[in-house]
Amino acid sequence: MLDVRRLRLLRELKIRGTLAEVAQALAYTPSAVSQQLALLEKEAGVELLRKSGRRVLLTAQAEILVAHTAEILESLERAEADLASSLTTVTGTVRLAVFQSAALALLPGTLSAMAREYPEVRIEMTQREPETALHETWARDFDLVVAEQYPGHAAPRHPELDRITLTTDAIRLAVPPPSQEGSPARPAGAVLASLEDTADLPWVMEPRGAASRHWAEQACRQAGFEPDVRYETADLQAQIRLIESGNAVALMPDLVWTGREKTVTLLDLPGLPRRTVFTSARRASRRRPAIVACRGMLASTAEAVANGADTP
Numbered sequence: 001m002l003d004v005r006r007l008r009l010l011r012e013l014k015i016r017g018t019l020a021e022v023a024q025a026l027a028y029t030p031s032a033v034s035q036q037l038a039l040l041e042k043e044a045g046v047e048l049l050r051k052s053g054r055r056v057l058l059t060a061q062a063e064i065l066v067a068h069t070a071e072i073l074e075s076l077e078r079a080e081a082d083l084a085s086s087l088t089t090v091t092g093t094v095r096l097a098v099f100q101s102a103a104l105a106l107l108p109g110t111l112s113a114m115a116r117e118y119p120e121v122r123i124e125m126t127q128r129e130p131e132t133a134l135h136e137t138w139a140r141d142f143d144l145v146v147a148e149q150y151p152g153h154a155a156p157r158h159p160e161l162d163r164i165t166l167t168t169d170a171i172r173l174a175v176p177p178p179s180q181e182g183s184p185a186r187p188a189g190a191v192l193a194s195l196e197d198t199a200d201l202p203w204v205m206e207p208r209g210a211a212s213r214h215w216a217e218q219a220c221r222q223a224g225f226e227p228d229v230r231y232e233t234a235d236l237q238a239q240i241r242l243i244e245s246g247n248a249v250a251l252m253p254d255l256v257w258t259g260r261e262k263t264v265t266l267l268d269l270p271g272l273p274r275r276t277v278f279t280s281a282r283r284a285s286r287r288r289p290a291i292v293a294c295r296g297m298l299a300s301t302a303e304a305v306a307n308g309a310d311t312p
Helices: 004-016 019-026 030-044 060-085 100-117 130-138 211-222 236-244 289-306
Strands: 049-052 055-058 092-098 121-127 144-149 164-175 202-205 228-232 250-253 265-267 274-281
Touching: 004 019, 004 030, 004 055, 004 060, 019 030, 055 060, 060 289, 092 100, 092 130, 092 289, 100 121, 100 144, 100 236, 100 289, 121 289, 130 144, 130 274, 144 211, 144 289, 164 236, 164 289, 202 211, 202 236, 202 250, 211 250, 236 250, 274 289
Parallel strands: 092 121, 092 144, 202 228
Antiparallel strands: 049 055, 144 274, 164 250, 164 265, 164 274
């Protein structure tokens, strides 16, 4: 009989690539992971791993076991969800991954509502970039993720994850306010009425690899220029400070202004593009009452924010 815990280690190696990363993810030592996989090879009676330099590669037989392991883990997760659904009290822990602007706009209201309505549910929130968070939710590091998708830029798809739209928000050009005339990003006498007017101005964007960065660069190129990206930061609060102080311009989603005064000038873009914010969970666990409750509160908070009302 093959040991499920050892099978999971094999699948983790497939996902994460190295014994060290598997050990870190599951709180093992690398030597313990290696020993358990060696025992799995004996149980299976076939070679599962081959060394390639400093790495180990999965054999064809190991790949077969990994595919079956995914099915086994999904089945166990569905069983846990059904068991939790049979109880009268909603309890448990939800490991939530969320990107920054959603954390600022949606998490305070969601957490307060969860504490009132479901006091026995523990929410553990970690800030993650959407692309990373989706992969980590598929890998079972998180139970639920709040992610984003920019127009014409598809977020990564993982077959075990579902996807439910939470809200949408407009993306606008943010330029320094008139009080900053004469600054680097609002030269004296300059007319800033469109994206094209920012062609020679300093920009702030998220680091390369982020969907927002790719979308912003494409928007500028379609407007006929290559943006002068002098500042890179994933912190949208830092981006706002650079804009309102007259040092940069940027493309910003409306959600970032939730609960705070608009201290910059916001201009509509051609076509009025909107970003989609969505949640994803593994299909095997999405019926777990704690996840259902958290998703429901996120949806209520997002609706309140979209309507300009106080969050629940």
